Amino acid sequence: MKPLNQLLRANIQNLKPYSSARDEYTGSEGIFLDANENPFNEPYNRYPDPYQRKLKAVIGKLKQVDPSTIFLGNGSDEPIDLLYRAFCEPGIDNVVSIDPTYGMYQVAADINHISVKKVALTADFQLNVTELLQAVDQHTKLIWLCSPNNPTGNCFKEEDITSLLNKFDGIVVIDEAYIDFAPEKSFLSKLNQYQNLVILQTFSKAWGMAGIRLGMAFASPEIIKVLSKIKYPYNLNILTQKKALELLEHKNQTDEWVTLLLKERQTLANELVKLELVEHIYPSDANFLLIKTAEPKKIYNYLTDKKIIIRDRSSVTLCAGCLRITVGTPDENNTLLKALKAYSS
Ligand SMILES: *Cc1c(COP(=O)(O)O)cnc(C)c1O
Numbered sequence: 001m002k003p004l005n006q007l008l009r010a011n012i013q014n015l016k017p018y019s020s021a022r023d024e025y026t027g028s029e030g031i032f033l034d035a036n037e038n039p040f041n042e043p044y045n046r047y048p049d050p051y052q053r054k055l056k057a058v059i060g061k062l063k064q065v066d067p068s069t070i071f072l073g074n075g076s077d078e079p080i081d082l083l084y085r086a087f088c089e090p091g092i093d094n095v096v097s098i099d100p101t102y103g104m105y106q107v108a109a110d111i112n113h114i115s116v117k118k119v120a121l122t123a124d125f126q127l128n129v130t131e132l133l134q135a136v137d138q139h140t141k142l143i144w145l146c147s148p149n150n151p152t153g154n155c156f157k158e159e160d161i162t163s164l165l166n167k168f169d170g171i172v173v174i175d176e177a178y179i180d181f182a183p184e185k186s187f188l189s190k191l192n193q194y195q196n197l198v199i200l201q202t203f204s205k206a207w208g209m210a211g212i213r214l215g216m217a218f219a220s221p222e223i224i225k226v227l228s229k230i231k232y233p234y235n236l237n238i239l240t241q242k243k244a245l246e247l248l249e250h251k252n253q254t255d256e257w258v259t260l261l262l263k264e265r266q267t268l269a270n271e272l273v274k275l276e277l278v279e280h281i282y283p284s285d286a287n288f289l290l291i292k293t294a295e296p297k298k299i300y301n302y303l304t305d306k307k308i309i310i311r312d313r314s315s316v317t318l319c320a321g322c323l324r325i326t327v328g329t330p331d332e333n334n335t336l337l338k339a340l341k342a343y344s345s
Contacts, residue, residue, distance in 0.1 A: 001196035002169045004222055007141055012086050017229045020050055048238045051228070055241050058248050059216065063188055068221040071228060074235055076177060076202045076215035080104050082227050083198065083217075084112040087141040087171060096135045097144040098127065100151060100316040102175060105144045120317055125152040125282070127160040133167055143168055146175040148182050151313045151324045153284035155184040165194045171223075173198045178286035180206030180258055188218055195220050205287060206258050209247060212240045261287050265327045271337050279321065292321045299323060299343065306339050 005013055021035035038045045056067040063070075073079045088095065090113035097105050099118035109116045117135045122128050132143060143164060147156045165172050176199055179186045187199055199218040204210035214236070217227060247253075269289060272278045277299060280292040293299055296314035300323060303310055311324040327333065 009089050020233050048234050050233045069218050071217040071224050073215045075213045076200045079217035081108045086226050088114045093139045093141050095142040101146045102150045125154050127156050129160050129163050141170045143172045148178040148285040153286045153290050155182050155285045171196050175200040177202045181287050182285035207254050212243050261327050268333050288326045290324050296321050296323050
């Protein structure tokens with residue numbers, strides 16, 4: 001990896017961050033007359049902890065990483081955007097991304113005026129390591145990976161990811177939004193081995209907390225310091241931090257959901273494969289199935305008319321004819337199957 005100070009934008013490196021009242025005094029007891037808060041309406045009158053210390057301590061324990069390697073954001077969307085803002089000079093730097101993948105890497109790049117060099121996955125949805133490395137030039141700061149990948153649903157081979165981590169001298173981001181559903185292990189245990197590794201995870205999927213907006217980035221303490229320096233000081237509100245702490249006490253609930261959803265994914269696949277309209281079901285390591293059909297748009301519209309909403313991915317690279325279906329409750333999945341059985345072209 002290049003030294004961090006060569007990868008970071010100069011203005012970010014030289015940035016003097018905002019210093020809040022709660023930076024200067026960090027105790028929780030006392031008479032707080034330092035932040036111009038209203039003294040009434042506890043606890044909502046108080047600014048939240050800008051460093052989310054309690055939440056990071058609990059998440060650190062759960063993930064078995066040091067809190068200094070954790071960044072918490074308003075969904076994964078926030079660290080995605082901050083990585084561009086930290087490393088990529090608008091109009092000059094670029095990133096390399098796999099194709100197809102999650103749409104936010106492109107949108108956040110466009111907002112930050114950064115070009116994205118897309119490298120198609122192989123026909124079996126694996127990484128083309130050689131082409132990814134060939135796409136890199138002197139202005140490439142980040143490589144975006146997503147494993148299990150959205151919308152293809154599969155994990156990438158560990159040795160391919162490792163190869164990119166070893167050979168690319170910039171930052172490799174692995175978005176593990178769906179890792180809780182995958183049989184493969186997270187790259188979190190390799191955080192100490194690779195200074196150029198950033199891992200994204202989220203509370204939006206397995207944890208069932210998309211509504212509270214809580215995303216995680218894991219990286220070296222040096223990278224985490226940079227992200228923390230450029231975030232909005234109070235990026236996670238009190239309600240989100242409180243609710244997350246509450247839900248984290250019920251991890252067995254999440255485990256139960258994951259077990260049920262994996263079982264339902266299998267049931268759904270077993271039933272879908274019997275339908276004539278389904279040409280192929282791609283193997284999934286996530287909480288959704290990607291299926292190939294002859295008439296994706298017609299099926300999508302048919303289901304929408306019945307108030308069953310799925311995702312049409314047929315215009316995406318390598319996904320001609322493809323529909324993406326999130327695994328729902330047993331009832332929801334049965335309703336979907338019934339509707340599809342009644343479909344005729
Ligand atoms: C759903 C999803 C996320 C979650 O984003 P949040 O902002 O945390 O809700 C992240 N990455 C991928 C690939 C996803 O599909």
